[in-house]
Amino acid sequence: MVVTFPHMGNIYLAVKALFDDLDIDYIIPPPNTKASLQKGSFYSPEEICLPFKLFMGNIIQAIESGADTVLITGSCGPCRFGEYSELASIVLREMGHDLDFIVLDLSKDVGVDGFLRRISKITRDVPMSRTQKVRTVLNAAALMAKIDQLEARAHILAGYEKNAGDCKRILHQALARGLECVGSEEIGEAISAAQNEIERIPIDLEKDPLRVAIIGEIYTVIEPFSNLYIEDLFMDYGVCVKRHMTPSWWLRDLVMKPLKLNSLDLRRSSREYLPLYIGGHGRECVGEAVKAWQEGMDGAIQILPMGCMPEIVAKAILPQIQNDKDFPILTLIVDEMTGREGYITRIEAFLDMLKKRRERYRGGSFSTGILSGINSKRHGYNRSVRKKYGEM
Amino acid sequence: MRMRIGIPKGLLFPDFGGLFESFFLELGQDIAVSPDTNRRILDLGVGCCVDEACLPVKVFHGHVCWLRDNGDCDMIVIPRFMHLRENESICPKFCGLPEMVKYSVPGLPPIIGVPIDWSSAQGLRAWARAVASYLGCAKSDAYSALHAAVSKHNEVAQGYTVLSEPNRQSSRRDGLDGQSRATELAAPSRLSELTGSRKLENLTVSSNREFRIALLGHPYNVQDAFLNMNVAQKLARLGAAIVTDASVSETDVNREVASLFKKPFWTLARYSYGAAKHLYRTDAVDGIVYVSSFACGIDSVVVELIRDATDGLPLLVLKVDEHTGEAGIDTRLEAFTDLLRRRKTFGSNIPAYGKYISRGESAI
Structure with missing residues (x-):
């Protein structure tokens, strides 16, 4: 049995450590590249979201190097992620690969017993x-x-x-x-x-860099290839980035969920705008936006794959947060057709705008630039900025 | 106080709108219902809805806009369907629909966005209770109004065999198991049996039709004749008898979905898939027309599952969005029916490009 697993940010290091320690044969798929995306989207349904296409690319490349078992996590909707294993097994069967799927799923249907049984498929031969x-x-x-x-x-x-x-x-x-x-x-x-x-x-410490929160769909914010290495870009620009969604956050959230003690902070901050869980990480996205504002960030960038259902709901809500809190939020939608230049232009324009806002609030002048007058009088300005730079 | 409640005629209105109407009337309120979808409503919706949403959600926004402008409503009810069946859901957009509408449509009256859990009697009662307290009515009034509304709903829906809970083979719901309680509040569980097709009914007389086509998709896409450019009429005019997923019983659907690697968790998709597979296996249809809205996350998966389960059965996926041109739809439907006709005449194993797939030799 040679196990493989899809990429998502740096989890490959943790999984590698795990399989090394358990002494299980495994293959880490080559890092995401244009080639793997092309391969993945060639075999995927046209309208499926970007994470699935990258996931397929990883799996196909791993199969080419000899993997025969796929380890992925699962969920039970309503987000499409729950159907990944079903869809992938159909596509791979049509391609002529017979693979074993091990879906780690902690939902009610599967139960703890089912979860342990699935894990034991991998670990039963380990002499420990x-x-x-x-x-x-x-x-x-x-x-x-x-x-x-x-x-x-x-x-x-980096800032x-x-x-x-x-x-x-x-x-x-x-x-x-x-x-x-x-x-x-x-x-x-x-x-x-x-x-x-x-x-x-x-x-x-004299520097006062811009601080931006990255929010949105969990895969596209964590996997750098899918967001065109936005965090590396910000490190080059000398902009501080904060991202709430991490693999370890996801793990904590998963473990605490049965006890209903998961992400209490995000629940609190999202309550005003979206009081219910709608699947995926839509509620978390809204909560993160509010939280970023509370923490005095300069702005937030929402990243989502084209057609992501929960994030579309969040995207409908974010403009309201933007207006209520006078907190700029940029939405970037990525898919396999995303062009780098257009994407970077938008990010740079957003950062320029954030910089201008700071100057404006600091100087107390509303007179210069095309930004003058927008929202400023009607909505007040970022509370934290006010605190930081003093009342004008 | 007598209030005027607006009910938008979008999404699952054909199935549940009647229930809302009679519930609010029983509670002693006035109601206002938006008209059938038309060009103006679509434009209103497209104008304010978030760009990435699917067409039916945009149309729903349009209905809300219409009610805001013309309905003279004190409140608008935005149904937030969390579950139609236990442990299943519809689509994340349904769960967040009140928020989407609230933050996209400016100048709205207050919204009733209480979550509805259709999968259990308690869920429905909790909904009625919450709505009543919102309107300032008594709890007992709410219960009796709900009771009346549900029995009326079942009566109207009898045309397409609504089954009250005791008759259901798969009656697993707690709280609805007992006969007495079930007659007290018989929550119709099988959605598609309701969705059926009052409008489509007269088209389904199959005797003198050339071929039978399964018209599948989310009910709000299949039933809204404006949204899908009257695909049912068009197919009928081209000589097809139309079968919907309403004709497949719950038991059959259950049997068909059991073969999947994973239990599907989208109720509406479950019926589409189960019906497609059952109709394919029983050889009941000559082809499938699947109406899908552009960028529908659920359809991107389900169409693939159906394609896999109905190997070799002609499948036409009609994508609709606010830019869809009617002529393109007409052409595709004509081509599809031509294809079905040719298959009937020449046999199904001769593909259009003139080779036997199985034997690899020329057919011409």
């Missing part, structure tokens, strides 16, 4: 005691959290670094080194080393 296995899984989860911390730290510090490119370099080196290591311990050490290194880079 049950406690050891559980410990290995927890180690991998801890490693994931560590990687997410490093990434978040790099994204913040303050004296030598441009330090944070980006350290982050990418650490991830590359992690891929060469074996087992959670070694990978963990590589990440820890990078964590120490990044805290020692020269910092300019």
Whole structure:
């Protein structure tokens, strides 16, 4: 049995650590590229969302290298993600591949027993005691959290670094080194080393970088290829980025969900605009937007794959938040046809606008520029900015 | 206080609109219902709805706009269907519909967006209770109004065999199991049996028709004649008898979906898929016309599942959006019926490009 799994951001490192520790054969699909996207969208239904197309690309490439079992997570709707396994197995069968799908699903239908049975399909041949296995899984989860911390730290510090490119370099080196290591311990050490290194880079606290929140559909915000490496772009621009959605957040959310204790902060912040869970991460997106405003960010960028149902609901709500809080939100929709230049132009224009807003609030002048007068008198301005720069 | 409640004639109105109407009338309120979808309503909806939404949702926005402008309403009810069957849902947009409308349509009167859980009697009661408290009516009034509305709903729907709960083979719902309680509040569970087709009924007389076509898709796409440019009429004029998923019983649907790798969790898609597969296996239809709205997330999956389950049966997927031109639809329907006719004459294993697929030799 050779297991493979789709990419989503840096989870491949945590899963690699897990399979290394359990001594299971696995194949990490090649990182997402244009070629894998092309391959994936060729075999996918036309109107399915981008994550599925990339997922298919990963799986097909992994099959070409010899994988025979696919490990994915599942859900029970109403978002399309729940049907991925069904659809993928049909497509792959038509292509002539006979694959074993292991869908990790913690829903009511499957139950805890079903969940454990599915896991045991992979782990039954591993000569370890049950406690050891559980410990290995927890180690991998801890490693994931560590990687997410490093990434978040790099994204913040990139706004303050004296030598441009330090944070980006350290982050990418650490991830590359992690891929060469074996087992959670070694990978963990590589990440820890990078964590120490990044805290020692020269910092300019005089800088006052823009701070932008990345919100939206979980796959497209986490997987850098699908959002055209927006976070790397921001690190180059020296803009601080904050992203609430991480693989470790998802894991925590999943575990706490049966107890109804998941993401209490987002529930609170989204209550005013969307008081119910509508599937996918639509409610989370709304909550993150409000939270970003509360935290005094300059703006937020929503990223979603074309046709994503929950995010469309969120997108209908975000303009209201934008008007109520005077908090700029840009929506970017990605699919396999997204062109890089148009995308970057919009991001740059958005950042320019944020910069102008700051100048305006700081100087207290509404007279210059095309932005003058828009919304400013009617809606007041960002509360946090007001606090930061003093009343005009 | 007597209030005027607006009911938009969009999405699942053909199935549940009657229930809302009689519920609010029983509660002693006035109602205002928007007219059938027309060009103006569509334009109103497209003008204010979020761009990425599908056509039926835009049309629904249009109905709400119409009520705002012409309905003189004190409140508008936006049904928020969370479940039609246990553990299943419709589409995330249904769950967030009141919010979508509220933040997209300016100048609206207050909205009643109480969640409706159609899968259980308790769910319906909770809905009635919440609505009543919103309107300032007594709880007991709400219950009796709901009771009257539901029995009326079942009566009207009798044309297409509404089954009250005790008759259902798959009666698993707690709270509806007992005979007495069930007669007290018989929640019709099988949606498609209601959706059926009062309008389509006269077209389905099959005896003297050339071929039989299954007209499938989400009920709001199939039934709204403006939205789908009257596809049922057009097919009938081309000589087809039309079969909808209403003709397939719940038991058959259950049997067909059981073969899937994973239990489908979209109620409406479940019926489309189950009906398509059943009609295919029983050889009841010559082809399938699937009406789908552009960028429908659910259809992107279900069409693929149907294509897989009905291997070799002609399948025409009609995508509709606000830009769809009628002439294009006509051409495709004509071509499709031509294809069906040719298959009848020349046999089904000769494809248009003139080769036997199975034998690889020329057919001409």
